[in-house]
Amino acid sequence: MVKISNELIEQINENVIKGRRHKEDEDFEGGSVGEPGVEELVEEALKGGVKPKEIIGCINEAMEVVGKKYETGEFFIPDMMASAEAVSAGMDVLEPYLSSTGESMDKFVIATVEGDLHDIGKNIVALLLKGAGFNVIDLGTNVPADKIVETVRAEDAKLVGLSALLTTTMRRMGEVVEKLRAEGIDAKVLVGGAAVSVSYAAEIGAIYCKDAFGALEAVKND
């Protein structure tokens, strides 16, 4: 039994690095199709009695390896995203087990603000945060301030991420922060996107994130 669970943990680790969500996925070299991916492996591990905590530990370790590979230039953004998706797939399987044991993941509400349709950057941030174990609630693009505030309140989220790429829509970020504060919500607000600058973020009382790694850094320092 111990041997089997160790093997499974190792396979989960390997498949997170390979960015394989499930058995139909290819790895970064185009191979492995048909072999179990993170989803199936986590399922099997849980059924075999492996503790959710142990699985999360293994996933975190794998993501650290992925991060290192990115830093050394062996991996690129598509690799990071595939791995984060694999983690997210595993987390979906884990979720019911976690809530039954009373454990939960930090909630992170993210959106591209009203009037703005750019979402590639926001999607990268959302995925990497998922990969880092956050429960990411992605509201999509062109999201009105009220909807963001409403969701943060309903979900009792402590973290909010806003993206804006246009100089015109950037101003909506200030509106969101104002509305949050007016409702007495003190969630931490992270902002990013080509239009946004450090000084604008400071002006509206938010934290500027240059990129997705900046966002990870900012939530880790929490």
Next chain:
Amino acid sequence: MREGILVKPYERLEQEQLERIHEASLSILRDPGILSYNKEAVEIFDDNGAEISAHTEYWRISIPEGLVEESVKHAPSVVQLGARERENRLILDGREPRVRFGTGSEANIILDIAVEDFVSEETGIKRSFPVFQRRRGTIQDLCQAAHLCEHLPNVDFFIRTVNIQDEDITEGNKDVNKFFASLNNTKKHVMAGLTNVEKLDDVIRMAEIISGDNNEPVISFITCVTKSPLQFVEDTTQNLIEIAKRGYPVSISASPQGGSTAPLQEAGMLAQLNAEILAGITLAQLVRKKTPVLYGSVPLRVRMDNLDNMYGAPETNRYNIDGVQMARFYGIPCYSTAGIGDSRFPGIEASVNKLLSHLFIALSGAQYIHYAFGLLEGTNTFSFEQAILDDVHIGMIKSMLKEQRIEEELQDSLTMIREVMNTSHKMFTRYARRYLHAGDVIPFYPFEGDANETLLKVKARNEELLSSPVDEIPEEIKKRIFQEFDVLERIK
């Protein structure tokens, strides 16, 4: 008229492969179809027999093959674009690989060059160097960019280069201001995107006041109708519908990004790009048959370290060459893409990016090449000096691609060779003069020097061109415009 350069096109695909891509695009438009966030577009497709299914935030339009094929047939092959000066008119024929270059983008940043003196620690010698300064673009920059481009001989049309970010520019007055700033400073054709569809009629009326009896429209529009993959955006789709209702020329552009919002592979990219543009063309023709459209091909590959656009990627050029060929397959003039430097500053990287795309897209025979002047850092930065360099280099490419005239030159050359052989010095210089003085020959590279010297020379040239006047719109017409529209006093 600006004739453009007729080329023998460089093509990657065989006729049979073009047909395969065409069929693939049609099958994409049926399944998965287009996701539309615009209601009127859905109604138009519904009325014309497309299959619609409603979702919470959008509709899925499954477009039958026949509807696309029928609609595309209505798109005219010849699109005429007017200009304040008739010699600057463009007649674009989708069946003819005749190449023209223009500006583009809506860059946020202007790159200025300052000159500073530095003293060598070793030798004590003082030298001047260019120092780059970045700042946000204003309406004054747009006026000056149009002014500069009026003087650059190889700019065939003007698309607003700068995003005007002045405090007193609002959503309500941005459109009339950007069109006026451009039209007042250049007599070439002016094209731009629309910020606020409610201002479309103002812009058209203003352009008509300026053009007077001119038959062809002196302005045209760009709409990026789709957000890749395969989604009709609410506002830009509305822009297209309204522009088409008024019969104005419009470029229907799509910008799928290989590796992020589209497949990286050439075939998948091309099928998706073509599907997105065909969907827009179909809509325009359903709104109004014979709406003059340009096949707006702006495909590119993304960088793998941050997923931002990578215009210098080899695939970007490959996709664009194919896009031009696809447009010619339908006989629709191609609004194509070349000349963007990925680097933030002029230099080696920017030059390589620009040269490869300028050259290959020209070779592919695109009728209307946008983005070609002054762009750096993707499409984020515009540099006046870079635009001047691009003008020289595009001039060289145009010169290189000129049609051969072997027949008419041959007899002349034989006579010349015989005559020269009878002289004591045996030099052909005398016979070079007529080409030289006709402006057919670039006498030498005008900005010779190391990178720094070149930039200093170009900076001086920019100052010279900006201080040389342009023919602005006549005073009485200007007066009318200032009375009727919310154009800022300071750009009068």
